Every structure is written in structure tokens, then in C-alpha cells.
Amino acid sequence: MQRVRRRAWVTGGGSGVGAACALVLATGGHEVVVSGRRADRLDAVVAAVRATGGVAHALPLDVADPAAVAAAGAQLEADGGVDVLVAAAGLNARRRHWDDLDLAALDGIVSANLTGLAHCVAAVLPGMRQRGDGQVVAVSSRAAVVRSPGAGAAYRMSKTGAGQLVASLNDDLHGEGVRATHLCPGDIATAFVDARPVVPDDAARAVMLTPDDVARAVAFVVATPARVRVDELVISPSATP
Numbered sequence: 001m002q003r004v005r006r007r008a009w010v011t012g013g014g015s016g017v018g019a020a021c022a023l024v025l026a027t028g029g030h031e032v033v034v035s036g037r038r039a040d041r042l043d044a045v046v047a048a049v050r051a052t053g054g055v056a057h058a059l060p061l062d063v064a065d066p067a068a069v070a071a072a073g074a075q076l077e078a079d080g081g082v083d084v085l086v087a088a089a090g091l092n093a094r095r096r097h098w099d100d101l102d103l104a105a106l107d108g109i110v111s112a113n114l115t116g117l118a119h120c121v122a123a124v125l126p127g128m129r130q131r132g133d134g135q136v137v138a139v140s141s142r143a144a145v146v147r148s149p150g151a152g153a154a155y156r157m158s159k160t161g162a163g164q165l166v167a168s169l170n171d172d173l174h175g176e177g178v179r180a181t182h183l184c185p186g187d188i189a190t191a192f193v194d195a196r197p198v199v200p201d202d203a204a205r206a207v208m209l210t211p212d213d214v215a216r217a218v219a220f221v222v223a224t225p226a227r228v229r230v231d232e233l234v235i236s237p238s239a240t241p
């Protein structure tokens, strides 16, 4: 199918950074497909995009379910493919340190943040390679590049792994028109920080990045010409040491 607009698939698109990315990319002319587990949140983002005149669709999905991800990728490919994957789906757990580690939660975090990311990439990569054009923006974390004890074991494992996943993509695919970015934001004022052992108060949230700050960085990466690859981008709240 011939598409008029470039298509962006945004996982974690029902809230926070993913929702902000969906809005900014749609405003920039992309058709956006938003995925996450909560269909009502996706529908709200689709409605918000459409209210601005943009084009959006919801594709409910658990990125930790490989069969569901493969089916979604096949559906998207049959419908014209994906030009940009913004992988923002991610989570952490309250019991994140070894004195009290929630092992079941560790599996879920790694499945969503790392292996889920790999499955999403694998679902769109053949089409990108075939067209010789594609971008992957993995919304990782500053915790992947700066020692961050507070992030906990599973999250640190998953996000440092995401960095290696992106590096492996760029190593394997250079020259094929497919580019990947390891985007590493510091603290962002979203529902995500509610899972911390000590939930930040309003004063702490006020100096964090906003989802729009991160979405602007994603839009910058996506808008770079094909000769440019942004391998890694770290964005910190300016109040952070």
C-alpha cells in the first residue's frame, strides 16, 4: 500500500513520553500508531491527535508478548510498514533493590523494557531493510549511562541492555538506511515515578523533565536527514548534578 505520510509506531503511546511523542510526531506530519496495554489510554491519545487534525490509530498490545508483537508487526507491514519506531513502553517496580527484590517484577521489567524492545524492533526491521529506510528511537534512560543506584536492578539491567541493543543495530545495519538512537532521559514528571520506593513530591517533580521535553528530542532525532545518525542522546534536568 502506498502511504502519503510517514508512519511512526509509538509503544507506550498511551501516556507520558509516548503520548507526547505521538502528538508531536503527528503534528509534524506523521501518521502515528500508538500501542500499550490500556486501550482506553490509547483511544484518548488517538482522539487528542485527531483533534489537532492529525492521523492516529490505536493498536493495543503487550510488548512482553512476543506473539502479539509479531502479529502487530505483520499487520503494520501489510498496511504499508513502519518508518519510525519510537519504543517508549517501559516500567519499573517499587521493590527494586536486592534486600527486597521482587523477582516476578524483575522478569516483567526485563520482558517489557528489553526483550519487548527487541521483539518490536524485529517486527519492523525486515520492512525497514527492504525499503532501505527506517529509524528506531529507543526511549531508554540516563540510568543506562550514568551510575544510578536508585533505579534498581531490573531497570538498570534492562536499560543498559537497551543501549547495547541499539549499538548492535547500528553495527549490523550501517549503510542500509536504518538508524537507531539510544535516547537517555533523566527524571521525567510522569506516572512512572509513582513506582519509586519514595514517591517524589510536587517540588521534586517541578524540576524534572516533562514528557514534551523528551518528545522534542525525539522529534529532533526523527527529523535528521538520512545521512545523520544520532547514536545516543542524554537529556538531563538542569537541576541534576
Ligand SMILES: NC(=O)c1ccc[n+]([C@@H]2O[C@H](COP(=O)([O-])OP(=O)(O)OC[C@H]3O[C@@H](n4cnc5c(N)ncnc54)[C@H](OP(=O)(O)O)[C@@H]3O)[C@@H](O)[C@H]2O)c1
Pocket: 011, 012, 013, 014, 015, 016, 017, 018, 035, 036, 037, 038, 039, 041, 061, 062, 063, 064, 087, 088, 089, 090, 091, 112, 116, 139, 140, 141, 142, 184, 185, 186, 187, 188, 189, 190, 191, 192, 193, 211
Ligand atoms: N519518568 C521517568 O523518570 C523516566 C526517566 C527515564 C526514562 N524513562 C522511560 O521513559 C519511557 C516512558 O515512560 P514515562 O515516563 O512516559 O511513564 P509512563 O507514563 O508510565 O509510560 C510508560 C508506558 O509504557 C507502557 N507499558 C508498560 N509496560 C508495557 C507493556 N508490557 N506493553 C506495552 N506497553 C507497556 C504503559 O502503558 P500500559 O500500562 O497501558 O501498557 C505506559 O503508557 C519508559 O521506557 C521509561 O523507562 C522514564
